[in-house]
Amino acid sequence: MSNIKKIQEEIVEEFEMFDDWMQRYEHMIELGKSLPLIEEKYKTEDNLIKGCQSKVWVHAELQGDRLIFTADSDAIITKGIIAILVRAYSNQHPKDILEADTAFIDEIGLKEHLSPTRANGLVSMIKQLKMYAVAYQTQLN
Amino acid sequence: MKVASSEIKFDVESIRKDFPILSREVNGKPLVYFDNAATSQTPRQVIDAIVDYYSRYNANIHRGVHTLSQEATDAYEAARRKIQKHFNAAKSHEIIFTSGTTNAINLVASGFSTLLQEGDEVIVSALEHHSNIVPWQMLCEKTGAKLKVIPMNDQGMLRMDEFQKLLSEKTKLVFVNHVSNALGTVNPIGDIIKSAHKVGAAVLVDGAQAAPHIKADVQELDVDFYVVSAHKMCGPTGVGVLYGKEEWLKKLPPYQGGGEMIATVTFEKTTYADLPHKFEAGTPNICGGIAFGAALDYMNKIGFEAIAAYEHELLEYATEKLLEIENLRIYGTSAEKTAVISFNIGEIHPYDIGTIIDKLGIAVRTGHHCAQPVMDYYKIPGTVRASFAFYNTKEEIDSFVEAVKRAKNMLS
Numbered sequence: 001m002s003n004i005k006k007i008q009e010e011i012v013e014e015f016e017m018f019d020d021w022m023q024r025y026e027h028m029i030e031l032g033k034s035l036p037l038i039e040e041k042y043k044t045e046d047n048l049i050k051g052c053q054s055k056v057w058v059h060a061e062l063q064g065d066r067l068i069f070t071a072d073s074d075a076i077i078t079k080g081i082i083a084i085l086v087r088a089y090s091n092q093h094p095k096d097i098l099e100a101d102t103a104f105i106d107e108i109g110l111k112e113h114l115s116p117t118r119a120n121g122l123v124s125m126i127k128q129l130k131m132y133a134v135a136y137q138t139q140l141n
Numbered sequence: 142m143k144v145a146s147s148e149i150k151f152d153v154e155s156i157r158k159d160f161p162i163l164s165r166e167v168n169g170k171p172l173v174y175f176d177n178a179a180t181s182q183t184p185r186q187v188i189d190a191i192v193d194y195y196s197r198y199n200a201n202i203h204r205g206v207h208t209l210s211q212e213a214t215d216a217y218e219a220a221r222r223k224i225q226k227h228f229n230a231a232k233s234h235e236i237i238f239t240s241g242t243t244n245a246i247n248l249v250a251s252g253f254s255t256l257l258q259e260g261d262e263v264i265v266s267a268l269e270h271h272s273n274i275v276p277w278q279m280l281c282e283k284t285g286a287k288l289k290v291i292p293m294n295d296q297g298m299l300r301m302d303e304f305q306k307l308l309s310e311k312t313k314l315v316f317v318n319h320v321s322n323a324l325g326t327v328n329p330i331g332d333i334i335k336s337a338h339k340v341g342a343a344v345l346v347d348g349a350q351a352a353p354h355i356k357a358d359v360q361e362l363d364v365d366f367y368v369v370s371a372h373k374m375c376g377p378t379g380v381g382v383l384y385g386k387e388e389w390l391k392k393l394p395p396y397q398g399g400g401e402m403i404a405t406v407t408f409e410k411t412t413y414a415d416l417p418h419k420f421e422a423g424t425p426n427i428c429g430g431i432a433f434g435a436a437l438d439y440m441n442k443i444g445f446e447a448i449a450a451y452e453h454e455l456l457e458y459a460t461e462k463l464l465e466i467e468n469l470r471i472y473g474t475s476a477e478k479t480a481v482i483s484f485n486i487g488e489i490h491p492y493d494i495g496t497i498i499d500k501l502g503i504a505v506r507t508g509h510h511c512a513q514p515v516m517d518y519y520k521i522p523g524t525v526r527a528s529f530a531f532y533n534t535k536e537e538i539d540s541f542v543e544a545v546k547r548a549k550n551m552l553s
Contacts, residue, residue: 021168021500026551053508053523054492074522075490076552077497 002096007088008104015108024109028080035083036090038070049121049128054078056125058086060132066091067136069129081110081122089129094140097133102126151451156443156532159184163532170502173537173544178322178481178528179506180372181353183436187375190435194428202427203418217427220434221417227437228367229358230384234416237383237390238430242349243272245368245383246316248420249345250276252393253314259285262311264304264342267293267518268321268328271511273347277316286313293518297324297473305336312342319351319367323512323526324473325481327351334364343389349373349381353530354452354479356445359384371429376436380429383420390416397422448531452480455529455538462542466549472515472524480529483510486545489552491525497548503541 018024038047042059049056054075061068069090073079088104089097105111105122157163160182165172174182194216200209202217218233225233239245257263263277263286281288289312291304299317315337320327330346337344345366348357352369359367366389370381385393395402395413402422404412413419440448459482463469468487485491495507508523509516516523527541 022551025497025500029551054490055522075492077493078490 002100004088004092004096004100008100011084011088012104012107021109025077025080028084028110029076030080031083031087032073032076032079035072035079035086036068036070038072042070043072049124053121056082056121058082058125058128058132060129060136062136062139063091065093065140067094067097067133069132082125084108085125085129089133094133094137098130098137151447151531153451153532153534157534159186159439160532161185161188167502167504168500171540173503173533173540175527175529175533175537175541176504176506177353177530177533178325178350178373178526180378181375181530182532183377184375184439186439187377187432187435190432191377191428194431199428201424213427216431216434217425220430223434223437224382227356227441228384229360231360232387235384235387235390237385237417237420238425239368239381239383239420240379240426241372241381242347242368242370245366245381246273246345246347247276248383248396249366249368249385249393250280251396254280254283255394256392257284257286257313260311261286261313262289262307262309263287264289264291264307264312264315264337266291266299266317266328267514268297268299268324268326269316269318269512269514270322270347270349271513273316273318274514277314287311290514291317293515296475297321297326297515298475299326299328301329301332304333308336308340308342310340312337312340315342315344316347317344318347318349319355319357320348320479321473321512321515322350322481323510323515323524324475324483325350325478325528326473326475327355327477327479330364331362334362338363350479350481353440354445354449365389371433371436374436375439376433377426377429380426380433382433387416390420393420395419395422443531451531452529455533455535456480456482458535459527459529459538459542462538463545466542466546472519472521481526482528483524483526485521485524486549487553489549491523493552494525494545494548497551498541498544501540501544501547503544505541 015024038057038059043057047057047059054073056073056078058069058071069086071082071086073082162182198209198212200213202214221236222233225236230236263281265274265277267290277288289307292300294300317328317333319330334344343365346364348367348369353374365386367384372378402414402419404414470485472483491507495505506526510526
């Protein structure tokens with residue numbers, strides 16, 4: 001099992017402890033607080049993810065053969081969502097990031113955020129992380 | 142417009158029974174629909190008109206000699222006359238069916254591209270919806286005309302003193318919404334029209350947000366163009382109306398080529414059909430037009446004065462309740478406004494509030510409401526916008542305020 005899969009399962013287990021949506025959202029908001037924050041200088045137009053009602057910035061850099069993500073958002077819930085993604089995908093090999101699936105989003109009860117009409121652009125966030133992985137994978141080869 | 146609650150005989154419970162959607166649940170909670178400024182809900186009477194059309198007399202109009210076609214044509218033209226009567230247009234051919242407000246605005250903008258020249262000026266207001274800014278920017282780019290903007294003040298009202306300064310003999314067109322979609326401000330369109338006419342400019346009023354609340358009399362206003370969408374006033378999506386004074390509609394060239402808009406066609410020359418068909422190329426949204434007529438019948442039966450008075454009562458009630466929440470700021474505080482409340486709480490992002498209260502069954506709009514210049518003025522990314530309709534209740538406002546309080550607790 002890949003590291004990403006392990007972390008995803010960990011996150012799913014955490015969310016299983018909660019009985020209702022409110023607790024899940026509260027937990028997500030908590031997770032947002034532990035998000036490794038993007039440096040102010042990287043909060044550029046280029047690092048802004050398009051398709052979100054709130055602003056989400058993601059920065060990626062290679063440390064050795066692993067990709068490190070930092071991010072931020074001006075909305076608390078969106079920050080929680082990107083924190084969950086960063087926790088699963090950061091500090092991993094680009095190749096693993098590319099191969100990872102996103103089924104765990106559904107399992108933690110955030111399925112509604114996967115709908116294409118959703119203004120937070122969870123789909124765009126995942127796409128952006130994978131785009132970085134593609135770019136750095138090419139660099140590693 | 143202010144009427145004491147005791148004077149109002151407004152049977153909202155019986156009205157609610159006309160709207161099937163109002164009895165559904167969202168996320169296990171009863172739906173509280175406060176996104177009426179985006180689109181209104183549809184009463185059974187309008188749904189019935191749609192079902193009746195497709196069940197009994199669906200046919201193409203204006204051409205067929207068969208019975209179904211004639212019935213459909215009669216119903217469609219009857220709807221046009223209902224709309225004419227509703228807005229008190231002088232002639233039924235001054236009512237042009239379009240696919241909605243945006244389409245109607247583009248029709249006029251496209252027509253004016255042949256009438257404007259370099260050095261001419263077009264005035265829009267700072268309170269406009271993007272759909273009322275972009276077509277004029279495109280028009281100005283195409284013709285070399287200049288776009289001028291009427292600024293707004295902190296209360297979300299247009300600065301009429303500045304407007305007067307912008308007017309000159311160069312002004313050819315003024316575009317303003319009757320009611321701001323982002324803030325609910327009712328603009329003084331009567332004064333704007335009078336002043337614009339003094340310098341010989343034409344005025345187009347976007348009535349999309351006003352039409353569900355205020356019955357505009359286009360002759361009394363002396364407005365040159367007035368545009369509305371059916372779906373904001375209990376009708377279906379995909380249909381709207383351009384009212385234009387006959388003299389202006391004759392001056393503007395056709396918008397789209399196609400069937401229905403022609404009189405004769407040879408490869409050498411085509412002559413265009415008379416109004417309104419000149420602007421109605423192709424098969425229109427026949428059922429939509431008929432259903433729009435049914436929606437107007439429905440709303441007029443309740444009465445626009447009664448609707449406005451009841452909605453005003455909802456607005457005052459909700460404003461008072463919301464302002465009890467600490468750090469809540471309402472944007473748009475004009476004395477003249479429709480039942481719209483645009484707000485933020487402290488530094489909390491509107492998106493966060495919208496997401497949490499949706500979980501509690503409450504539908505509001507969050508974001509910039511397609512009016513970024515308004516958001517830029519206040520230096521905010523957006524607002525939470527609750528917009529009420531005559532089928533909403535004070536109990537729903539109570540649930541909404543409770544939900545907002547819960548969201549605030551979770552998010553701060």
